[in-house]
Amino acid sequence: MTASPAPLLTGIEDRLASLQDLYRDLHAHPELSHQEVRTAGIVAARLREQGWRVTEGVGGTGVVGTLANGPGPVVLLRADMDALPVREATGLPYASTRTAVDADGETVPVMHACGHDLHVTCLLGATALLAANRSAWRGTVVAVFQPAEEVGGAPAMLDDGFLDRFPRADVCLAQHVAPAPAGLVALRPGPMTAAADGLAVRLHGRGGHGSSPASTVDPVVMAAAVVLRLQTVVSREVAPERTAVLSVGSINAGTRENVIPDTADLKLTLRSTTSDVREQLLAAVERIVQAEAAASAAPKPPETTLLSSFPATVNDPAASATVDAAFRTALGADAVLTLPQPLTGAEDFGVFGSALGVPSVYWVFGGLDPAGFAGLAPADLATGLPPHIPHNHSPLFAPVPERAVRDGVRCLLLAAGAWLVR
Secondary structure (H helix, E strand, O other): OOOOOHHHHOOHHHHHHHHHHHHHHHHHOOOEOOOOHHHHHHHHHHHHHHOOEEEEEEOOOEEEEEEEEOOOOEEEEEEEOOEEOOOOOOOOOOOOOOEEEOOOOOEEEOEOOOOHHHHHHHHHHHHHHHHHOHHHOOEEEEEEEEOOOOOOHHHHHHHOOHHHHOOOOOEEEEEEEEEEEOOOEEEOOEEEEEEEEEEEEEEEOEOEEOOOHHHOEOHHHHHHHHHHHHHHHHHHOOOOOOOEEEEEEEEEOOOOOOEEOOEEEEEEEEEEOOHHHHHHHHHHHHHHHHHHHHHOOOOOOOEEEEEEEEOOEEEOHHHHHHHHHHHHHHHOHHHEEEOOOOEEEEOOOHHHHHHHOOOEEEEEEEEEOHHHHOOOOHHHHHHOOOOOOOOOOOOOOOOOHHHHHHHHHHHHHHHHHHHHOO
16 A cells, blocks of 8 residues: 655755745746756756766756665656747746747747746756655656757657666656646546647748739748638538647748748647547648649749657556546645646657656646636636636746745655655
């Protein structure tokens, strides 16, 4: 029978102020995907101070800490480190003002608009307590600080020999902060997040003077037609009971108001929870792009490139039930929500469990001020958030560290304790 994981949390209150300071520092110094050099350095230094065996540069900027504490299960805990090209608008005293050069050579603003700074902080809090409370557990913990979530970070770590270089986990665990009230945790067995495909589309036109559009093939108009037609894929081609998302996140064409350019570039994200819907979305994009180019008399066929692709994150039913029970016992049943359907957000964490052939469990925890959710019951949040609540990736997304850091550390230790504490 599993013992209580409560001893793992011994000393958490004494560490919260320091962890909150760390969170504010990381938030003020975000780094883009595959550029997480400062963050990785902080992570490695802290892990070494705590007594972990540390390996840096895994898959680029990834950091892996290993702590063996006698015979027992091997538990993998993962946090992602990267930030987004978003200009922060929270007005917080520790708001980011950073810019960086992205992979395309463009200077962009940088913000932790998805909460990965919180994930790093919470995992470092959990590793500190695991190191300090070794008498409370047995086994091995592999703490993975991953670069570039959703843009190749997890596969890059696997390609760098992750499976052979570190103890093979018996279970993989990870979490993500959500635009929900602090104190709430949510998960579900089976598919937890959607599969994701990122596409780049280049449309070819024939440039010329803006005053003489008849002598050109305008790729800007072509791009506009493509974007509008793509909006009908989910609304008119995917059955309403199926989960699908198709969003155009980037359009770039031209440099001057009086010059019609030769090309227009689009970037899209597709989200699906079944393989047949995924194939339906990919086929529809290709069909529409080709058809609109033909309708515009494009001089060259369009080019579609797959930028990224990873499968849905699937929670092992038995392991998910174990984590759910640990949360409900420690946090109370009212604080734990079973999601009725997968999230349309995507996540590459699942590739670790798939590659290892072991169960994975992924959950989300609320990070926002509960005052913003007055009058809402936890069940209401499963069907949609109020429009005034900033979501992840918003320039206004701002977890409250006074609540969220503690909750995130507790969740990691409660979940891990379900395997480590006997």
